[in-house]
Amino acid sequence: MAPRVAVAVSSRHCDAPPFPETDREKLVGEFIPTIKYHAARIKMRIPPNIEMDDLVSSGIVGLLDAFDRFDPSRGIKFKTYAEFRIRGTMLDYLREMDWFPRSIRQSSNRLRNAYSKLEGTLGRPPEEQEVARDLSITVDELRKRLATLSGLSVLSHDESAEDGEGSCVQHFLSEAAKDEAKEEELLRDLKEVLAKAIDTLPEREKQLIALYYYEDLTMREISEIFDLGEPRICQLHAQAVLRLRGKINTQLER
Numbered sequence: 001m002a003p004r005v006a007v008a009v010s011s012r013h014c015d016a017p018p019f020p021e022t023d024r025e026k027l028v029g030e031f032i033p034t035i036k037y038h039a040a041r042i043k044m045r046i047p048p049n050i051e052m053d054d055l056v057s058s059g060i061v062g063l064l065d066a067f068d069r070f071d072p073s074r075g076i077k078f079k080t081y082a083e084f085r086i087r088g089t090m091l092d093y094l095r096e097m098d099w100f101p102r103s104i105r106q107s108s109n110r111l112r113n114a115y116s117k118l119e120g121t122l123g124r125p126p127e128e129q130e131v132a133r134d135l136s137i138t139v140d141e142l143r144k145r146l147a148t149l150s151g152l153s154v155l156s157h158d159e160s161a162e163d164g165e166g167s168c169v170q171h172f173l174s175e176a177a178k179d180e181a182k183e184e185e186l187l188r189d190l191k192e193v194l195a196k197a198i199d200t201l202p203e204r205e206k207q208l209i210a211l212y213y214y215e216d217l218t219m220r221e222i223s224e225i226f227d228l229g230e231p232r233i234c235q236l237h238a239q240a241v242l243r244l245r246g247k248i249n250t251q252l253e254r
Contacts, residue, residue: 027067028060031082035059038087044218046094055090062089108149108242110135115239116246125202125243147231149238190248197247205240212237 039055066085070078114134118126126134132142198209204226211217211225219237223230 024064024067028063031063031086032056034083035063035086038083038090041216042087042090042094050094050097054093058089058093059086062086065089104148107145111145111149112242112246112249115242116250119243119246120250125200128239143235146235146238146242149242150234193248193251194244197244197251200247201240201243205236205243208233208236209240209244 035056036059039052039059042055043050043052062085063082066078066082069085070081072078111131114131115126118130118134122130128139128142132139135142137145198206201209208222208226211222212219217225219230219233223233226233228236
């Protein structure tokens with residue numbers, strides 16, 4: 001995998017200020033556990049054909065990008081900035097691989113729209129039975145569709161503008177990546193919208209999101225806390241993500 005990293009770095013950082021190669025090697029050595037941690041977290045949510053080594057390699061590229069672009073005058077800790085770049089580069093790699101099939105993206109968009117529409121009509125998060133009725137399917141079928149979306153994350157690039165469902169979240173993430181001067185402000189705004197959206201989730205889904213994204217528990221560990229099967233936890237996670245995506249897009253469109 002080393003040659004792939006070397007090629008990617010040389011092409012991406014040709015205009016960057018030169019740094020001693022020994023500093024880069026030391027930096028990579030220090031951050032490898034962090035890179036592997038993020039790669040492992042992402043690997044759990046994607047198809048098995050995506051190699052762990054490829055995620056780690058893209059994470060190294062993101063780390064070196066952070067090393068070249070870091071500006072301490074912005075008041076951000078390097079570790080925070082580096083982890084953002086590491087994870088972002090891994091997600092960019094997955095997006096280029098187009099790992100999320102078009103049919104599943106379309107299913108995700110239809111479900112997200114159903115949850116969002118019903119919440120607007122009811123003035124509260126809809127129950128599974130209400131969503132199933134709106135889609136003219138059974139609750140079992142709804143849960144099967146949710147199970148296929150277990151790889152979804154709240155802020156990700158797996159939504160595609162090609163599907164005719166342009167994502168405001170995708171736009172915000174792209175703008176943050178393109179304009180470094182706006183990056184901090186855009187991400188702060190996005191986090192505020194996300195925090196408000198999480199507060200409106202049903203209590204069980206709110207707890208699940210907190211345990212998974214903030215406490216870094218696995219689905220299996222969360223299933224033990226809730227005394228539910230792991231597949232059911234994955235369905236509830238997908239449902240919570242769809243609710244959040246709908247809420248976030250609605251807020252950002254205003």
